Structure formats: structure tokens, C-alpha cells
Amino acid sequence: xxxxxxxxxxxxxxxxxxxxxxxxxxxxxxxxxxxxxxxxxxxxxxxxxxxxxxxxxxxxxxxxxxxxxxxxxxxxxxxxxxxxxxxxxxxxxxxxxxxxxxxxxxxxxxxxxxxxxxxxxxxxxxxxxxxxxxxxxxxxxxxxxxxxxxxxxxxxxxxxxxxxxxxxxxxxxxxxxxxxxxxxxxxxxxxxxxxxxxxxxxxxxxxxxxxx
Amino acid sequence: xxxxxxxxxxxxxxxxxxxxxxxxxxxxxxxxxxxxxxxxxxxxxxxxxxxxxxxxxxxxxxxxxxxxxxxxxxxxxxxxxxxxxxxxxxxxxxxxxxxxxxxxxxxxxxxxxxxxxxxxxxxxxxxxxxxxxxxxxxxxxxxxxxxxxxxxxxxxxxxxxxxxxxxxxxxxxxxxxxxxxxxxxxxxxxxxxxxxxxxxxxxxxxxxxxxxxxxxxxxxxxxxxxxxxxxxxxxxxxxxxxxxxxxxxxxxxxxxxxxxxxxxxxxxxxxxxxxxxxxxxxxxxxxxxxxxxxxxxxxxxxxxxxxxxxxxxxxxxxxxxxxxxxxxxxxxxxxxxxxxxxxxxxx
Ligand SMILES: [Zn+2]
Numbered sequence: 001x002x003x004x005x006x007x008x009x010x011x012x013x014x015x016x017x018x019x020x021x022x023x024x025x026x027x028x029x030x031x032x033x034x035x036x037x038x039x040x041x042x043x044x045x046x047x048x049x050x051x052x053x054x055x056x057x058x059x060x061x062x063x064x065x066x067x068x069x070x071x072x073x074x075x076x077x078x079x080x081x082x083x084x085x086x087x088x089x090x091x092x093x094x095x096x097x098x099x100x101x102x103x104x105x106x107x108x109x110x111x112x113x114x115x116x117x118x119x120x121x122x123x124x125x126x127x128x129x130x131x132x133x134x135x136x137x138x139x140x141x142x143x144x145x146x147x148x149x150x151x152x153x154x155x156x157x158x159x160x161x162x163x164x165x166x167x168x169x170x171x172x173x174x175x176x177x178x179x180x181x182x183x184x185x186x187x188x189x190x191x192x193x194x195x196x197x198x199x200x201x202x203x204x205x206x207x208x209x210x211x212x
Numbered sequence: 213x214x215x216x217x218x219x220x221x222x223x224x225x226x227x228x229x230x231x232x233x234x235x236x237x238x239x240x241x242x243x244x245x246x247x248x249x250x251x252x253x254x255x256x257x258x259x260x261x262x263x264x265x266x267x268x269x270x271x272x273x274x275x276x277x278x279x280x281x282x283x284x285x286x287x288x289x290x291x292x293x294x295x296x297x298x299x300x301x302x303x304x305x306x307x308x309x310x311x312x313x314x315x316x317x318x319x320x321x322x323x324x325x326x327x328x329x330x331x332x333x334x335x336x337x338x339x340x341x342x343x344x345x346x347x348x349x350x351x352x353x354x355x356x357x358x359x360x361x362x363x364x365x366x367x368x369x370x371x372x373x374x375x376x377x378x379x380x381x382x383x384x385x386x387x388x389x390x391x392x393x394x395x396x397x398x399x400x401x402x403x404x405x406x407x408x409x410x411x412x413x414x415x416x417x418x419x420x421x422x423x424x425x426x427x428x429x430x431x432x433x434x435x436x437x438x439x440x441x442x443x444x445x446x447x448x449x450x451x452x453x454x455x456x457x458x459x460x461x462x463x464x465x466x467x468x469x470x471x472x473x474x475x476x477x478x479x480x481x482x483x484x485x486x487x488x489x490x491x492x493x494x495x496x497x498x499x500x501x502x503x504x505x506x507x508x509x510x511x512x513x514x515x516x517x518x519x520x521x522x523x524x525x526x527x528x529x530x531x532x533x534x535x536x537x538x539x540x541x542x543x544x545x546x547x548x549x550x551x552x553x554x555x556x557x558x559x
Contacts, residue, residue, distance in 0.1 A: 035303045039310035039544040053315055068259065069300045072266045073307045079270050080308045084284050084315030194266065200259035 224297025
């Protein structure tokens with residue numbers, strides 16, 4: 001069975017799939033607190049599906065982009081589970097998961113854009129053709145810098161309705177769709193490396209200040 | 213029954229530590245440090261540390277298992293630092309520990325970093341004397357604690373009211389043009405200097421201060437005094453005698469630490485002092501504490517330098533003690549608590 005988890009959005013998402021059949025698909029009730037909510041949710045999907053940790057054959061993880069702290073919780077969890085269970089870990093760009101769901105549920109029928117919340121008045125975004133194939137991105141920019149007449153999928157469209165008036169499709173990535181993306185090969189599978197897209201905020205120190 | 217095999221994870225600052233112990237026996241202590249990535253910033257950058265923890269986690273776990281000659285399946289329990297420390301850094305370790313616990317179907321203990329600094333000495337010198345007075349000194353903490361049972365709780369007697377002792381070492385090292393982290397460089401420079409060259413102030417030792425802050429520390433005034441002294445020299449166009457300033461500064465820090473630790477031990481009727489944390493690796497502190505304590509009939513225990521700095525073995529050591537004493541494990545929704553109080557040993 002494939003365990004899928006995504007922590008790139010404010011909501012932790014965990015699902016379990018048997019082949020391409022999603023047998024459990026959960027989201028955290030609270031937003032944030034990824035570190036507290038992820039492990040109990042994994043225990044719950046296994047429980048709901050009547051499965052045990054030894055039934056797992058692979059892990060899929062949303063590689064972001066997303067706020068760093070939460071993103072790392074998902075990636076380190078997926079990698080460590082892969083190590084301890086001796087199973088492969090597949091990474092998928094979290095924007096591709098939103099795109100796959102939007103196409104499969106007919107929310108879009110033309111080229112489109114996916115935009116999610118990058119905080120600091122910016123969005124993580126990528127563009128897709130009508131079949132859901134990524135044509136540019138992922139990148140991080142201010143909404144005003146991204147011009148599009150196309151429909152926009154994801155939370156970014158809801159946060160910046162003036163810039164992105166044509167919101168459509170899913171708002172946050174679902175783990176069920178992450179599992180389907182991997183099972184059906186709907187998007188590129190990559191190494192479970194975080195898509196930070198930003199460098200750490202770090203400043204070289206000033207020379208010591210005089211004290212007298 | 214065999215003694216418990218425990219894997220401990222430590223990510224509260226810039227070291228990714230994974231230790232494996234069986235009871236009081238250390239089997240592996242793997243550490244990956246991101247200290248070089250922080251050096252040019254003169255201090256630990258939280259986001260840089262967190263990124264490094266994610267990359268180092270799986271390889272460090274693998275390295276620890278290889279060194280210990282055990283398989284993850286053999287592990288009886290997982291212990292992890294849940295606080296105090298850098299929030300984002302702690303979170304990486306806690307999440308990895310939960311994944312191990314889930315994947316192995318074994319219990320997890322989220323433990324206090326400071327209590328782990330105390331427990332680590334069991335790996336070197338056997339069971340802790342009960343009670344003992346613990347002095348923890350590092351870049352993040354400077355505390356005096358009374359420890360009756362390290363798995364239950366510790367009583368804080370005093371702590372720094374401003375900078376941590378290790379922080380003072382880092383700042384003074386920068387003033388003297390020595391690299392980060394400052395501790396080992398000051399220690400080395402001081403060996404060829406005179407400790408009585410400058411009579412730097414001893415913080416919170418005046419009679420008035422002792423009334424309110426008998427077991428507390430203050431190092432910010434000392435740091436300022438060193439800065440003033442160095443600047444005066446530079447203004448006068450004279451060279452700064454780095455070795456002498458380092459030795460005099462180090463003497464002032466150690467003098468206050470040892471004085472207060474001995475005062476606390478004698479006041480509380482405790483005959484054993486345990487020194488832990490990165491600053492416990494300082495050679496002058498170890499020598500001075502041992503020497504002065506002996507005059508009072510007090511024993512001093514200091515783990516070897518490699519176990520004083522942050523590592524996974526100390527977390528595993530505390531975990532093993534918790535298992536051995538049948539303490540209740542943490543829940544899977546265990547939070548990382550950047551300001552976990554010292555009185556909470558298991559979160
Ligand atoms: Zn420490």
C-alpha cells in the first residue's frame with residue numbers, strides 16, 4: 001500500500017492507497033501544527049483502512065513549495081519511514097497535485113495556473129497546459145508580477161481575488177490526489193527534496209559595536 | 213531481561229545527533245554539525261540549521277546503527293529532544309523520531325534537553341548520585357539544578373539573567389578576532405596567557421547581588437568590560453595581548469561558575485557536582501572545579517568533552533533511564549516546545 005502525505009499547505013493531508021484505489025483520505029482539523037498532527041493522522045489512516053505499518057510498500061510526499069517549517073515535517077517523516085520500513089519514497093511537486101486534481105475533476109479545460117500561499121504577500125506558482133502538464137515554474141513572486149488570463153487553481157486565487165478573478169478547482173493539495181498522481185503517473189516523480197525556492201534569511205553580522 | 217536498547221535524537225540547535233545506548237552503555241554517537249555553515253554569520257542561523265537537520269537526519273541514523281552494529285528493528289524505544297531549543301530545528305528531530313516510533317511500533321519519549329545533559333554522565337561514570345547538583349553551561353544555557361531523580365524532575369536553583377556562558381565566550385572571541393564558536397579557541401589561546409593580567413569583574417558576586425541572585429549568573433557586564441578594555445588598548449594604538457585577555461576572561465567566567473556551584477552544593481548539603489553542556493569542555497573550568505571542590509570534600513563529575521556538547525547519546529541515555537524506571541512514554545501528538553521548562557523531563 002502507498003502512504004501519501006502533504007504538509008505544504010496549512011492543512012496536513014494523509015491518505016492510503018491500495019493500487020490506485022484510495023482507501024483512506026484525511027485532512028487535519030486544525031491548520032498549522034504540522035509536527036503535532038501528522039503522526040497521529042498516519043496512525044489513523046492505517047487504522048481506518050485496517051492496515052498495519054508492515055503493509056506499506058511506498059511513501060509519497062508533497063515536496064512543496066510551501067512554508068518551510070511544515071514542509072520539512074512531511075519530508076523528514078516520509079524519508080525516515082522509508083528508511084525504517086525499507087520502502088521507496090517518492091516526491092511530487094505539491095502544485096502538480098493540485099493541477100492533476102483540477103484536470104481530473106474537469107475544473108479546467110484550458111491552460112491554467114496554480115498558485116498557493118507563500119506568505120509575505122507572495123505566491124508559489126506554476127503554469128500548466130490543458131492536460132495538466134507543467135509548462136513553467138514552480139516559482140515564487142508577488143501576484144501582481146504574474147499576468148494571466150487563464151483560470152487559477154489553489155489558495156492563491158482565493159487570497160488575491162483582484163489579481164486572480166477566475167478561481168477554480170481545489171484549494172489545497174489533497175493526499176488522495178497525491179497518491180493517485182504517483183499510482184497513475186499523472187506527474188513527474190522526483191526525489192523527496194524540499195522545493196524551498198527561497199534562500200534562508202540570514203545576515204552576516206555587523207562588526208562589533210563600540211561600547212564606550 | 214536485557215537492558216533497553218534506545219535510540220536518541222537531538223536537533224535543538226546546530227548539531228544533528230543520533231545516539232544509541234543499551235542501558236548505561238554507549239554504542240554509537242553520530243553527530244553531523246552545520247557549524248561551518250553558521251561560522252560566517254557569527255552565530256547559529258535557525259533556518260540554515262533546520263535545513264541541515266533535514267538533510268542530515270537519515271544518513272546520521274544510518275551511521276549510528278552501523279557504528280552500534282544494530283538494526284533499527286532491534287531498538288526498544290525512541291527518545292528525542294522536544295525542547296528547549298530552536299523551534300524549527302526541534303521540529304525536524306521530533307518528526308523523525310515519531311516516524312521511527314510509528315515505523316517500528318515502539319514507544320517515543322520526548323525529553324528535556326537539559327535533563328539529557330545531566331543523564332549523559334551515566335554513560336561515562338555510571339548511575340547518578342542522588343541527589344546531585346548539576347551545573348549546565350553552554351551557548352544556550354547556564355543553570356544550577358538540584359537533581360534527585362533525573363527521570364522525574366529537577367529543581368532549578370539559579371540561571372543566567374542575561375547571556376549564557378557560552379555566548380560570552382563567542383562574543384569575546386569575536387572581539388579578539390578568534391573564530392566561531394569561541395569556546396575552544398579561547399581555551400586554546402588562554403593556555404599561553406596570564407589569567408591575572410586583567411582583573412575582569414565577577415558578575416553577581418557583590419554582597420547586594422548575592423541577596424537576590426545568590427545562585428544566578430550574569431555575563432553581559434563581563435563581556436562589556438572586555439570590550440571596553442580591548443577598545444582602550446586599540447585607541448591607545450597598543451597591541452591587544454590576545455592570550456592574556458583570553459586567559460583573564462576565562463578565569464573570571466570559571467571563577468564565578470565554580471564559586472556559585474560550590475556555594476549551592478554546600479548550602480543544599482549535596483556532595484556531588486556534575487558539570488555538563490558545551491562549556492564543560494573548557495579545560496580551566498574542569499581543573500578549577502575539581503581542585504576547589506576537593507578542598508570541601510565535594511566530588512566533581514564531568515563527562516568527556518565529546519559528551520558535553522549537544523549529541524544524541526545524551527538523549528538516548530535519558531531515554532534508557534526512563535525505560536528502565538518504567539516511566540510513561542509521550543503521545544504521538546507530542547509537540548516540539550522551544551521553551552520547555554526544566555521541570556518537565558518528559559513532554
Ligand atoms: Zn545543550
